[in-house]
Amino acid sequence: MSGGALPVALLLPGQGSQHARMAAGLHPGVPEFAAAMDEVFTAMGEEGERLRADWLAERPVVPIDHVTRSQPLLFAVDYALGRLVLSWGVRPAAFLGHSIGEMAAAVLAGVFDLRDAAALVLDRVRRLAAAPPGGMLAVAATPTELEPYLSTDVVVGAVNAPRQTVVAGPNGPLEKTERLLREAGFTCRRVPSLSGFHSPMLAPACRGAEERIATVPVRAPHTAVYSAYTTAPLTHEDVTDASFWARHLVAPVLFWPALDALLAGGDHLLVEAGPGQGLSRLARRHPAVRRGGSRVVPLLPARPGPPERDLATLTAAAGLLTPSGPASGSGPSGV
Structure with a gap:
């Protein structure tokens, strides 16, 4: 089923969208969501219990921006919200994930079993936790405009919109780049991250990841997954290539080109299934949305509350997504 006359595409956010107790207001009042979160925590074993405790805590032991919390909890919330939408009878025509959101999209589309994906997420987190500190910087500029300020250390980590580019790298070089950009008049904002995601500094952390991923069974997606790494729907060749998944940590996230490819095939109802409304804000800039053909619906508030x-x-x-809304019994239980 689609929302209204438009096919539904789920947008699944990644690093930078996390915040303390994200989506915790749905637990336990929305049973389908709570059950899906519990699925993830159970799949993650003892670490899952620690994640659950910190997720629900007013004062977590480990801060949410630490990679051992942001990455697995973003994956869990994205997956659980996706499962919730499916429980309403909505059948998405496509998924588009940003960074760790692509792993959640792959599970929802049947590429990975949840248990296998949870193990891969924890393996990714352990590798990241051992990497040197770094960061990410959102800049109101095109990648071309940023070229004079980039280096072997600081690179384009994400292309989120025509004039919203994220650069990433180790702390020292990134701070120098930020200073130069501000002096040149660019508007910059730090992305909540303690790692230089999607930059060469994480290449050492990826060693051995390909071999680990190769042990996990995969299937072709049953629903289109528009990859923010290839900017096209994932193919059987993509999903069976362990190196494709292993290089996610160092390859740039090309969200806008992937969104462009998705909407080039026709208008969609773009549903942000994750914390915040960062991807919704980006999607509203797209010409297909601005002319009124495609629409944007976030599932959660823009800010913590x-x-x-x-x-x-x-x-x-x-x-907006179900025929008669939640009152018909097809929406969120307990709301």
Whole structure:
């Protein structure tokens, strides 16, 4: 089923969208969501119990921006919201994930079993935790405009919109690049991250990842997954190539070109299934949305807030995605 007359595409956010207690306002009041979160925590074993405790805590032991919390919890929330939408009877025509969101998209599309994907996420996290500190910087500029300020250390880590580019690298070189960019008049904002995702500094952390990934069974996706790394739907060749998944940590995220490819095939109802509304803000800039053909619906609030705000935003979204809204019984239970 699609939302209204438009086919639905789920947008699954990644690093930088995390915040403390993200989506916790849906637990336990939305049973389908809570059950899907529990699936992930169970699949992650003892670490899953620690993740659950920190996710629900007002004062977590490990801060949310630490890679051992941001990455697995983003994966869990993206996956659980995707499962929630499916429980409403919505059948997405496509998925588009940003960074770790692509792994959640792959599970929802049947490429990986949840248990195998959870193990790969934890393996990724362990590798990242051992890497040197770094960061990411969002700049209001095109990649071409940023070329004079880049180096072997600081590179383009993501292309999120025509004039929203993220650069990434080790802390020292990144701070120098930020200073030069600000002096040149560029508007910059630090992305909440303690690692230089999608940059060469993480190449050592990737050693051995390909061999680990190669042990996991994969299947061709049953629903189109528009990859933010290839900017096209994942093929059987892509998903069976362990090196494709292994290089996610160092390859740039090309969200805007992937979104462009998705919408080139026709208008969609773009549903952001993850914390915040960062991908919704980006998608609203797309010509297909600005002319009124495609529409954007976030499932969660733009900013952290009380539990009732999570529930209110979700309920409003359910009303747009299901035939008669949540009152018909096809929307979120308990809302």
